[in-house]
Amino acid sequence: MAKHHVSFTINGDPTEILCETHATLLDVLRDELELTGTKEGCSTGDCGACSVTVDGRLVCSCLMLGVEANGKAIGTVEGLAKGDKLHVLQEKFLEHHALQCGICTPGFLVASKALLEKNPDPTETEVRYWLAGNLCRCTGYDKIVRAVMDAATVMRGA
């Protein structure tokens, strides 16, 4: 099987790997780089558990080949906290009990961060539409939306 030399940055760190043609970016993150924060849910772009950013753009890492990452800047959930210091979104998810089983949480965090970078003061409707591609079967979404709205308020004040 042919392997491709692929270089990109992950959360700012330059990274080089040998990537099989078939491997998705999700496979590369989890299996090659052991960055298992990004979760595999449906593998068909429906659930958003594998959400990452590519050059700042929110995408499903299951719907992108690893070789396509060449030269790109990838952002994953591992890039949110700075050492032991959680990101505001992570703190607010804890505070509002915005998770139960947690498998959707990395995707929600990455998607919410991408939203707030683009739109620091979203309405509840905007939050709900932006996050429509992230599925959660535990919380009923309400606590997630509240956590994101609260985080937005804090981040605007900071």
Add this chain to the structure above:
Amino acid sequence: MRYEAPETLEAATALLAAEMGIARVLAGGTDLLVQMKTDMVDPALVVDLKRIGEMRTITKAVDGFHIGAAVSGAELKEQVELKQHWPGLVEAANLIGSTQIQGRATLGGNLCNASPAADSIPALIAANATVSIFGPKGRRQLAVEDVVLAPRKTALDKGEFVVSFHIPLRAKGMGDAYLRFIPRTEMDIAVVGAGIGLKTDPSGVITAARIGLGAVASRPLHVKAAGDALVGSKLDKAAVDKMVDAVRAACKPIDDKRGTIEFRIKVAGVIAARAAAIAYDRART
């Protein structure tokens, strides 16, 4: 599987034309990767078109907008001028999938995936779009309604791919809109879709109208009779009724879990009338 990411149109078509096995072009990949994952297709060659400049840019020229076939939905949405000219088209493209899908999904992919229910195609038909196709014999143009022939089947020959879309500039008195019916508010496939593009004279009389329908036949339809029914009117009830009749007469939908034949035909008329009202308002402001 081989992966190639050529930087020119010529190199891309040469790769596609020379491949003896199954070749697929890759733009956003939101359909292709799912098809590969579910074993619907096992390509011997994947040609990533995103390094070809013309496919990734939107330019405004005197003759209209040229939209690269590999521009993502999220990028389209950020093109303020395109949105001012053709809001219906941008809205239709942005209805496809989630924020994550929008980050990758492209107009070229939505067209060439050749689904009868593709949201952007009726809106492209309404906007009178033509596509620029590149292949072993060079470049050719095709009206957007002539690209999809049947589910998963396009008019593209071996080695050919869609490079860009051309859409005229919106003149004064023109407006467009796209509406679809889905049983919820987000993240679903159209049960019926209708795109309308209108041109009005200064007194508000419609001088031209194009109507595209999705999910009501084996391919997206341009219903000329429906557009013609509106010409000469100010979108009064009699003209709208005539248009609705023409829309329903053109529908040859399937029965499936998303909607029955009877429901699709009925709803096609209803949403075409609603889209026409929005397009008319936009044409008049």
